[in-house]
Amino acid sequence: MVPPMFWAILHVLACAHEVEQKHEAYEESHASVIKSQLLRWAATWEESAEARDVVLQHIREQMAAVSFDVASTYASWAAELPNSAGNYAVAAAVSESVAFLPDCIAELKTKSELQTRCPQKMLKIAIQKLFSMDDAEGATRVWMLARRLYRGSTRMFPEMLPEEEAAIPWPSAVQSSTVWVRGLREKPFWDCYQAWPFVRTLEAHAARILSEATDVAPKLTRAYPYLFTQGSWQNLFLFRGRTWNADICHIMPRTCQLLMPEIPTKPGLPTVVPNNEEIVLFRSMDGAYVGPHSGAVNNQINIHLTLKGSRGAFLNVAGDRHELKPGKAMCFQDSYLHSLEHKCDKNSDDCNERLSLVVRVLHPDFDAHSVHGYAATEAEGALEAFSESAALRAELSRLREQYRKLSDRPEEPGEESCKAPLPTDADLQNAHEVFAFLSQEFHGWAPSEEPIDAIVVLSNWYDRMSKVRKVLEIAASARNVPIVVVGGRGRLSSIRAAELDGEAHATLARLLVLLEVPGELGTLGTNRVVAISCNECPTPELRAKCGCVGNTGFNADRFLEWAATFLPPLPHRPRRVVIVEESYLVRRVTATVLGRLSGMTSPRHVHNHSTMQVSIVNAREVSDALDQLLQVHEPMPSAMMQLMADEVARLENYSSQTAGSPQLFSEVMFLGDVQAVTSETQATIAEGPYAAFRRVRRLGKELSARYAAPMEKVARDRRLFWKCVAPRDSEGVATWTVPEAPGEAWRFWRKPNDGES
Known part of the structure; x- marks a missing residue:
């Protein structure tokens, strides 16, 4: 005979399952409503120039009327809308509206400057979307709003504040990273060789790296779809989250061997954001365009080594447009607004596919003083738990393990000495x-x-x-x-x-x-x-x-x-x-x-x-x-x-x-x-x-x-x-x-x- 308690438990489980199903249905219906509303706003904005101000006003009123969680959902969906002028305008308006909601702006007081804070993230998205629709004036207006927020409070002044007093100290609209580290030099392009001597070695081995990149190319997947407006842009990570991808390094052994002793560049320091140091392979095809965007933080530099297909590929950093060169590295500060254009001439046969290796490294000025006095970073959490000695011990263990692997590696046929008969008399x-x-x-x-x-x-x-x-x-x-x-x-x-x-x-x-x-x-x-x-x-x-x-x-x-x-x-x-x-x-x-x-x-x-x-x-x-x-x-x-x-x-x-x-x-x-x-x-x-x-x-x-x-x-x-x-x-x-x-x-x-x- 089945005990009564069994039936009671079964009834409770059935009720819980029914509640969960109803909640999922509600969430799905709720998301569908939000997406539909965003698309209606975008369609109206594109169809009627006269109605645009009305649409933007409606967005501001809607964000103020709903809960902060719902408004945040609007912002998340809007940021990932397909690339079009109407979607850009809607995403910018939603993000700007959410940035000044009380629950959002409160994070200027409750979070460290080295963490992702709601207003800074929302205003960055707004600026990025406005630049994407060629509205530099609108992007500058949002930047000026950001600079009116007072450091360590939720107060907003009627005029722009000096950088040292501003809660979001972006120096210009073209530098609007999610997190800002104070006290670092700012310039779009850097001398690769002076700051990172290993770049010369990468350039000298560019052909070998290209050969390995070609072998691993089938594993590339779609990269950041919300950033590129047309064409094909793909990526593959060799190093991410302080971890090497062993499967990829098996296919790209020489590339990983060259970079393992160099990355991380400053192992004794806490990272600010999870992607502070990464190694990623990018591929774009003829016709690709990656819209203007800025990185997560200003304490990182991108070492961009072009491996092939550079002709017709241009990198634009803060309005400075450079054509990429095969086998050559270009180093730029990730916090500056940058975009990529890949367009081949009709008669070009060496342009269709571009492959690049990007090594993201820490800013040369970033040191222990850069994080002194801050309670937490986005990547590490509370800094009181971070131990420099423990980080260095972990890095030492990693390097030792790599040297053990090298010592166990069988000698390659091509690595024997220069054996040849000596000339006789x-x-x-x-x-x-x-x-x-x-x-x-x-x-x-x-x-x-x-x-x-x-x-x-x-x-x-x-x-x-x-x-x-x-x-x-x-x-x-x-x-x-x-x-x-x-x-x-x-x-x-x-x-x-x-x-x-x-x-x-x-x-x-x-x-x-x-x-x-x-x-x-x-x-x-x-x-x-x-x-x-x-x-x-x-x-x-x-x-x-x-x-x-x-x-x-x-x-x-x-x-x-x-x-x-x-x-x-x-x-x-x-x-x-x-x-x-x-x-x-x-x-x-x-x-x-x-x-x-x-x-x-x-x-x-x-x-x-x-x-x-x-x-x-x-x-x-x-x-x-x-x-x-x-x-x-x-x-x-x-x-x-x-x-x-x-x-x-x-x-x-x-x-x-x-x-x-x-x-x-x-x-x-x-x-x-x-x-x-x-x-x-x-x-x-x-x-x-x-x-x-x-x-x-x-x-x-x-x-x-x-x-x-x-x-x-x-x-x-x-x-x-x-x-x-x-x-x-x-x-x-x-x-x-x-x-x-x-x-x-x-x-x-x-x-x-x-x-x-």
Whole structure:
């Protein structure tokens, strides 16, 4: 027999379930009523300009008539309405009305300034919505209202208060974060490298990060739908709420390895809001527009590293619009109003998808003094419970755990040392013979036929300082001629070139310094120097890819184009140009420039052999230059052997169109009577020079057979290539320690048959 108590309990449970169902039905019905009302207001506002003031007045009356909980529900739903002018206007009016309700404004007294307070949050939403509908005047009006609230009370003054007296001390309408930390410097953009040195490492590894980001891209989900008005905007968090996403780090191991030692940036300090420090991957597609918004607090900076698809993507911070650049970071203060526009040109094929890594870090000025005297923060709660020593111990434990994981990680195949056979005495003897052949200078006029009209450097990394010294030597005796430096990012680019958008600017930076150093004849004018590099390419697409400079042919073309305007042909004599080149590249540069002047490439240049004479001189003394370069390649001296063998192959390929290469010059331009070539008479190749080339070609093939395999092996890993093959920077700058090669250098060795334009 069932006891009576059982039936009593069953009846009580049934009644409770019925009450719960009725409550849920009421809540659903209540929410439906609120949503419908918001949409009616928005529709009326959009349909009739005359009715707008009436709508806004009705909103204010409705918010005052309902309970604070209901008014807050109105504000929550309004903030997430679809993006349209009417919805913006309604959301702004609802939020502004709720901000001044007694229960809302009371939080100015009951909560710490470092917590989310109702009036500040509501007025921020109102300002953001007004900016979204291009009503800057309305946004400024709301900001001025906020600045009339007195600190530590619910009083509102008739005029704006000074920041130190204001309860909401926003300095302007474009800085309206939910929480405001006093005493921090305010500026829209920050120097990434000075404040956060690890940004250079992220930029150097941008290609690797992009590769990992591409792998994880299918996991991206829709980001902040209430912020973007059109297109697709997605995100994925690697680090959030002081926690690393282990699943994502498994797919993006190198990215996480680079950032785990850096984040959090200030582990001994309490955080103000939960998203104070985060790492997030963003993706937008062509047509996306993320409306104006500001971050949760002013004590955080966004490090925005663009990985791909930057063309057509613009970041607007406080009205300052910047186009994003691939592989480059932009750092801006999150509290400033910012927006993103992604719109491709019709003919662009590298714009449709943008991927960016955003690392949110603490403001450089944020310290223990910033939170002193406050009872609580939004993220930590009561600060009396926060322990700096406990936070540091937790961070130490985290770092130890990461180091344990690193020590347990098996060695990657690409992380072995730069293993390659050391050059034997016989190899070195043959290498000297090849080197001497390749380093042969060319003089297009007799020394008595001065003056010269220009000094030119077709830049590559070999060797920046040697070239600069040679240029200064020539410039001292030709004091008024222009110095033209041309170069981009090629197969042996330096990190310095990547930082300055091309080897020409890296060489220029060193040259300008030394030109000002007094010599026997005093200083040399710096205004005579011209740099032609990535930034000087004619179109945005070429500038982004550095696609008009970088190899010898491109660099020669850019100089000849410059000369057509600034060194036009003379009626009485040819122009005379001295080109300073790296030792073993001299012979091929000679042939390439002569080929251009002979009209062997398209388009033809204004100058030809009758209007311009060239001399290509060596930046080094040939007698000990090979020994110097072997030292430059100390981690893997055999790389020098393969580089010389490659130069010999290029002479053959570019003169005979073998291996699918374009014909850039003829054999006679590096073997025959070059004086006859320049005078445009019949030129032949004597047996002696041709026999010498046959021998050098054979020696080059022998060197390649012995040393090509180690070169190809290290080319499988970009970090290993950089460590083993890239020449040591003669300037001794710290960037030499960056463990990854520029993408152009790596791609050359991954595709060694690529032709030169």
